[in-house]
Amino acid sequence: MANRKELLEQLEAQARERYLQLQSADEIKAFLKENGAYQRDIDRIYRTVNRDVRKEFSEQVEAKILAGETIDQIRPQIEVILPDDILDQVIGSGQQLANRAVQRKVNQLVDQGRSVQDIVKECELPEVAADSIIQWVEARYRQLENQEVEEEGGGAGSIALGLVLIVGGVVATMASNSIWYGAVIYGIYLVAKGAISSR
Numbered sequence: 001m002a003n004r005k006e007l008l009e010q011l012e013a014q015a016r017e018r019y020l021q022l023q024s025a026d027e028i029k030a031f032l033k034e035n036g037a038y039q040r041d042i043d044r045i046y047r048t049v050n051r052d053v054r055k056e057f058s059e060q061v062e063a064k065i066l067a068g069e070t071i072d073q074i075r076p077q078i079e080v081i082l083p084d085d086i087l088d089q090v091i092g093s094g095q096q097l098a099n100r101a102v103q104r105k106v107n108q109l110v111d112q113g114r115s116v117q118d119i120v121k122e123c124e125l126p127e128v129a130a131d132s133i134i135q136w137v138e139a140r141y142r143q144l145e146n147q148e149v150e151e152e153g154g155g156a157g158s159i160a161l162g163l164v165l166i167v168g169g170v171v172a173t174m175a176s177n178s179i180w181y182g183a184v185i186y187g188i189y190l191v192a193k194g195a196i197s198s199r
Helices: 001-018 027-033 039-066 071-079 084-111 117-121 130-175 181-198
Strands: none
Touching: 001 027, 001 039, 027 039, 027 084, 039 071, 039 084, 071 130, 084 117, 084 130, 117 130
8 A cells, every 4th residue: 555655646746747847637647547546546636736836836926026026027937837827827826825915914013003104115015016005004994993893882782683683583483484593593692792792
């Protein structure tokens, strides 16, 4: 069994090399089959290689964007390695990862009480515009305000809504042939949550 596992690991490494040499999925799968992989192994290996290579390159794009490179600088570095359709997906995914990383940093800086100007100055990158950063700052402020409102008056509101759901769920259950346990359970949860936050 260990020999089979080692064989599959070797085939996966070779499939990765062939993937990076821009071989098609059919060519890679044919290579795997010729070298002793079963059909279930072929599909799994190809999916794993496809996912891992895309993830690896997306993370590289993310790192380059966070280091201050532009997409125009990044594209030539990886377009010789990946086909165009995958390249576009990897760049898009890497850009999303970079945006999320910057947004997390923006949230931390807002939580620390930093000014909008300081946050923009610290977080702005060629591929992350000041407008986006300002939107994230505003969204974080709204989120924090909503949390404060919920903490201050959320107890009574949660209890009231929970009671409405419980009563509504019981009435709907009695009036129909189906049991509305979801509404009742969620209502109980809200009542308990409201009671805890009121203390």
